[in-house]
Amino acid sequence: MELTEAGPEAGPGTTRPGGRTARVRAAVLRAAGDVLAEQGFAHLDLADIARRAEVGKTTVYRRWGSVTGLVTDLLLDMAQQSVPRTETGSLLGDLKANTGLVRRTLADPRQGALFKAVIAAATCDPKAAEALHGFYAVRVEEWAPCVEQAAARGEVPGGTDAHEVIRAASAPLYYRLLTTALPLDEAAADRAATAAAAAARAGAYVREA
Amino acid sequence: MELTEAGPEAGPGTTRPGGRTARVRAAVLRAAGDVLAEQGFAHLDLADIARRAEVGKTTVYRRWGSVTGLVTDLLLDMAQQSVPRTETGSLLGDLKANTGLVRRTLADPRQGALFKAVIAAATCDPKAAEALHGFYAVRVEEWAPCVEQAAARGEVPGGTDAHEVIRAASAPLYYRLLTTALPLDEAAADRAATAAAAAARAGAYVREA
Numbered sequence: 342m343e344l345t346e347a348g349p350e351a352g353p354g355t356t357r358p359g360g361r362t363a364r365v366r367a368a369v370l371r372a373a374g375d376v377l378a379e380q381g382f383a384h385l386d387l388a389d390i391a392r393r394a395e396v397g398k399t400t401v402y403r404r405w406g407s408v409t410g411l412v413t414d415l416l417l418d419m420a421q422q423s424v425p426r427t428e429t430g431s432l433l434g435d436l437k438a439n440t441g442l443v444r445r446t447l448a449d450p451r452q453g454a455l456f457k458a459v460i461a462a463a464t465c466d467p468k469a470a471e472a473l474h475g476f477y478a479v480r481v482e483e484w485a486p487c488v489e490q491a492a493a494r495g496e497v498p499g500g501t502d503a504h505e506v507i508r509a510a511s512a513p514l515y516y517r518l519l520t521t522a523l524p525l526d527e528a529a530a531d532r533a534a535t536a537a538a539a540a541a542r543a544g545a546y547v548r549e550a
Numbered sequence: 551m552e553l554t555e556a557g558p559e560a561g562p563g564t565t566r567p568g569g570r571t572a573r574v575r576a577a578v579l580r581a582a583g584d585v586l587a588e589q590g591f592a593h594l595d596l597a598d599i600a601r602r603a604e605v606g607k608t609t610v611y612r613r614w615g616s617v618t619g620l621v622t623d624l625l626l627d628m629a630q631q632s633v634p635r636t637e638t639g640s641l642l643g644d645l646k647a648n649t650g651l652v653r654r655t656l657a658d659p660r661q662g663a664l665f666k667a668v669i670a671a672a673t674c675d676p677k678a679a680e681a682l683h684g685f686y687a688v689r690v691e692e693w694a695p696c697v698e699q700a701a702a703r704g705e706v707p708g709g710t711d712a713h714e715v716i717r718a719a720s721a722p723l724y725y726r727l728l729t730t731a732l733p734l735d736e737a738a739a740d741r742a743a744t745a746a747a748a749a750a751r752a753g754a755y756v757r758e759a
Contacts, residue, residue: 381674382670383592458673460728461669461673461674464666464667465670470731471731474730477729505741508722512722512724512725513717516721519673519728520669520686521686536754536755537745540752543752546741
């Protein structure tokens, strides 16, 4: 079970706490994630998901209503399951932990394809976009304290926008994934962290007065 | 007519040089861009494009073959039409010119929607992905000399990877567009340029030996 930004990669046999409703939800979201990762957003079909999850079609239609409803709930679940940040005692160490996690997530065949699919879904559906923005807001919020701690230690100037620094660390990896065929290797992750830390130290993310 | 990263925004009445074949191509690509911008990738249909472009359906099927073929040709055209870089005499000035252009492109309603649509198309189609990577390779290649000139002036260390610096300047704007609802304002563009320049000066993009 590998930790990725979206949480522990639950295998098909993994059970989560909760009763039948929770088990049904886990099975349906797992199936939705599988279809998104394997075939992309365009092929998501509620009847197919129900069949894969071995859950009644009526249950899936009643509970999620539409493909958008399912993608939205999947992103909510990914945000809830997502892993806590690492504290290393330095801004560069913390940002490297962050970009390492993002890199492993995006370089993982299933998770990488899943993230591409939900980003694509968000480009053509406002509700999916809102859910996607919610997922990233949760992740940025989780890691922002590492920049606030760096400011308290005097590593970066006061007034540094912690959220911007965290977004800056992730951005090059997503840009690389979406716009190039270059590998998402450890060098790319380290470079993204090093660049964000250097720019933060130089005051590039200080909020304007 | 506003300049964006994909070239001059040609209005419906604008003509390009060339004979009938070139006019047909321009009309079809214009219609394809309109549908992508208005409705996204999922709704692209060759018969609909032919109708909008006032071109025979057979011509469109024979020449482009598929939706993927059309998206690929559109991206090739966007790369060919894309505007040359600006030289300001300093790395920060050049990078601000670059991120300003990227910001105007992504913040423009038609162009922004078009870029989202082709990025989404690339997530589920390897040929569209290859064409998208080609577009960005052209844009990065166009701007890379500004970093090489900065290295020659001693603004950044020797061995700085010019392509990485250019990608680093754009990345936060794309990340903001795709994963947040935050505005693509001038402050965001300036911050992206300032951060990339600061990180480059600090040696974050020096190639490993």
